[in-house]
Amino acid sequence: MTELSLARGTVDRDRALRLLQDYGVYGGVVVLLLFNFVFTPYFASAANFRTQAVQVAPVLIVALGMALAIGTEGVDLSVGSVMALSTSLLSLYLGYGPWIATLIAVFGGVVAGLASGALVAFVGVQPIVATLALMVAARGLALVLLPQLKDVHDPGLAALGSGDVLGVPYLVLIAAALALLVAFVVRRSTFGRQLLAIGDSRPAARLAGLPVRRVLVVVYVCSGALAAIAGVLATARLTASDPTSLGTLMELSAITAVVVGGTPLRGGRVRIGGTVAGAVLIQLLTTTLIKHDLPPSWTQIAQAVVIVGAVYAARERGKR
Amino acid sequence: MTTDAGEATMPKEAPTAQAGDEPPGASRSERLSALAQQHGALVTLVLAMVVASLSFDTFLTGDNLENMALSSAFLAVVALGMTFVIVTGGIDLSVGSLFALGGVLAAWGSRYGTAVALLLPLVVCGLVGLLNGLLIARSGLAPFIVTLASMLGARGVLLVLTDEGSRTYLVDKGAFFTRLGQGSLLGVGVPVWITLALFVLGAVVLRRTRFGQYVYAVGGNEDAAALMGAPVVRTKVAVYTVSGLCAGLAGALNAAWLLSGVTILGSGMELEAISAVVIGGTLLTGGFGFISGSLVGVALLKVIQNVINQIGSLDSAYQQVVSGAFLAVVVIAQTWLGRRRRVL
Numbered sequence A: 001m002t003e004l005s006l007a008r009g010t011v012d013r014d015r016a017l018r019l020l021q022d023y024g025v026y027g028g029v030v031v032l033l034l035f036n037f038v039f040t041p042y043f044a045s046a047a048n049f050r051t052q053a054v055q056v057a058p059v060l061i062v063a064l065g066m067a068l069a070i071g072t073e074g075v076d077l078s079v080g081s082v083m084a085l086s087t088s089l090l091s092l093y094l095g096y097g098p099w100i101a102t103l104i105a106v107f108g109g110v111v112a113g114l115a116s117g118a119l120v121a122f123v124g125v126q127p128i129v130a131t132l133a134l135m136v137a138a139r140g141l142a143l144v145l146l147p148q149l150k151d152v153h154d155p156g157l158a159a160l161g162s163g164d165v166l167g168v169p170y171l172v173l174i175a176a177a178l179a180l181l182v183a184f185v186v187r188r189s190t191f192g193r194q195l196l197a198i199g200d201s202r203p204a205a206r207l208a209g210l211p212v213r214r215v216l217v218v219v220y221v222c223s224g225a226l227a228a229i230a231g232v233l234a235t236a237r238l239t240a241s242d243p244t245s246l247g248t249l250m251e252l253s254a255i256t257a258v259v260v261g262g263t264p265l266r267g268g269r270v271r272i273g274g275t276v277a278g279a280v281l282i283q284l285l286t287t288t289l290i291k292h293d294l295p296p297s298w299t300q301i302a303q304a305v306v307i308v309g310a311v312y313a314a315r316e317r318g319k320r
Numbered sequence B: 001m002t003t004d005a006g007e008a009t010m011p012k013e014a015p016t017a018q019a020g021d022e023p024p025g026a027s028r029s030e031r032l033s034a035l036a037q038q039h040g041a042l043v044t045l046v047l048a049m050v051v052a053s054l055s056f057d058t059f060l061t062g063d064n065l066e067n068m069a070l071s072s073a074f075l076a077v078v079a080l081g082m083t084f085v086i087v088t089g090g091i092d093l094s095v096g097s098l099f100a101l102g103g104v105l106a107a108w109g110s111r112y113g114t115a116v117a118l119l120l121p122l123v124v125c126g127l128v129g130l131l132n133g134l135l136i137a138r139s140g141l142a143p144f145i146v147t148l149a150s151m152l153g154a155r156g157v158l159l160v161l162t163d164e165g166s167r168t169y170l171v172d173k174g175a176f177f178t179r180l181g182q183g184s185l186l187g188v189g190v191p192v193w194i195t196l197a198l199f200v201l202g203a204v205v206l207r208r209t210r211f212g213q214y215v216y217a218v219g220g221n222e223d224a225a226a227l228m229g230a231p232v233v234r235t236k237v238a239v240y241t242v243s244g245l246c247a248g249l250a251g252a253l254n255a256a257w258l259l260s261g262v263t264i265l266g267s268g269m270e271l272e273a274i275s276a277v278v279i280g281g282t283l284l285t286g287g288f289g290f291i292s293g294s295l296v297g298v299a300l301l302k303v304i305q306n307v308i309n310q311i312g313s314l315d316s317a318y319q320q321v322v323s324g325a326f327l328a329v330v331v332i333a334q335t336w337l338g339r340r341r342r343v344l
Helices: A002-006 A011-039 A046-071 A079-092 A097-122 A127-145 A155-162 A172-190 A190-200 A201-206 A212-238 A251-261 A272-291 A294-314 B028-055 B062-087 B095-112 B115-139 B143-161 B177-182 B189-209 B210-220 B222-228 B232-258 B270-281 B291-311 B317-343
Strands: none
Touching: A002 A272, A011 A155, A011 A212, A011 A272, A011 A294, A011 B143, A046 A172, A046 A190, A046 A212, A046 A251, A046 A272, A079 A127, A079 A251, A097 A127, A097 A155, A097 A294, A097 B317, A127 B143, A127 B270, A155 A172, A155 A201, A155 A212, A172 A190, A172 A212, A172 A272, A190 A201, A190 A212, A201 A212, A212 A272, A212 A294, A251 A272, A251 B143, A251 B222, A272 B270, A294 B115, A294 B143, A294 B317, B028 B317, B062 B095, B062 B232, B062 B270, B062 B291, B095 B143, B095 B232, B095 B270, B115 B143, B115 B189, B115 B232, B177 B189, B177 B232, B189 B232, B189 B291, B210 B222, B210 B232, B222 B232, B270 B291, B270 B317
16 A cells, blocks of 8 residues: 555655655644734733643643554554543542552553553554553543542642642643653663664564564553553642543544654654644644634544644655 | 554465355364354353343343344444444544434434435435545545544534534424334334344445455455455445445434434444454454454443443443453454464
């Protein structure tokens, strides 16, 4: 299929598309920012930027894990459910103090990631199906543990959710730190290199003697842990645990952020900067539509168009 | 570009490997694993029903069975279309949204008569499926991302139609259209008959027509199919269109049954449909699968659901845990069986 579709693309168009794909997302963010500065009242205020940044933080953290999974030519559909599982565990074990509860919640994410990673790496199940099973099961488990919405009263968590350092909310700082960490791991560590090599060509990586299975398991564990952290942060911000609706369609937003950011779905390349910009772009798009009184339905349609557009622009890639 | 991720060097099911047609020289263990793959779901279904009827007096009653059949019918129609898509090695995540959209369009259209109520959802959902197919087959985009986008888009259109979900269109009770959902024939609901008829039709199309052979060939190995002269693009566009049509029809029938177009339905239905197809023995890598298996898969999911409901003390959330675990077990078993067949 690849050869058939590639034969049509010309070299010049390919280069233009590559530029568009690499830097289009930054351009999109700039255009939306300019549009809002001009046309949206009260947009250029510190309070508004804070709100936007706090809203984008959980999506961004989930998207980081998703970028790793997509970099190995996989995908992790279970992230939204893992967030729900994490919020359930958090409110269940809050009696032991916020730190232990957070650790248990993240541990839950690690176990979920371990399960999908083992299915992908050792059994050889396709990532979509493996994480689909986890998606259904983890959401169910979250609801079994905590059947309905529950308020979370904990001063530590409340501080995490709404506190700030020099005007920058904790949530944003944590998201930024995680983004830097993941970017460092992808670019500078052996693990990152191995991940990209596996995404490029799994058989070649295996023949080169890379620990393919171990790397794959670690990738899904990372994705699960990051999703769980996002779940904890979202709970802290909302000061409530809602396993029914927390994280629904999160996998979609995360995949969109990653894809719009220029990470190809065929693996072998991870763009963390683009992913951050992708998450910001989706957030800005939603805000723009909402602030101009367009109903949520239009937001969904717009997001759909953006996804298809980004994937369409990315499709010529792969000739290296 | 196809949904299957790694294992590029591993040969998939050979393009000619159709359901059950084993080469004459196949060894016994090879045939056994093929049998397990084909009929594993059916055996599990029978076992589950035996256990359920022994445990609950209310399970094997006419009312309960009829309810189960009726509520399975809509999912089964969606799973039918999904089977075609999955046999080509694709996936269609938009069916849940299209199901809901079909229901709302049917309910809205029912005031203009049965023909409109049926045709409108079919046309609209068929067009969305066609668009999916064109983007996937012609532009070479990954199926899961295209259909993910149309899942969002269709849900958005649905919300536009219903004033952001606040408005519910009712079906006029006297209309002929309601009989498609509420009527019964020989004591069995009309939707069940329609579903059975569609499955027979689907099975014949997949196993006995040229188009069906193309579907298997494309799923087995797309490049080989193209070299053989199979119309790859046309076949893929067709299967996504069929899937859209099935989802729209299921939504319309469901609206006729419920007497209204309910907007919140259908979320998560794509997962149920995919689970049913996979449980039924169809390989997600494409090139291998059966229509009848999907029906068994749907029935199995509904029996599990019914049993969990009957236990009563268990929260319905357990159903998701069980379904997810079950899906994982089936996929592991399939991968294992498939690998055995390849290695032997």
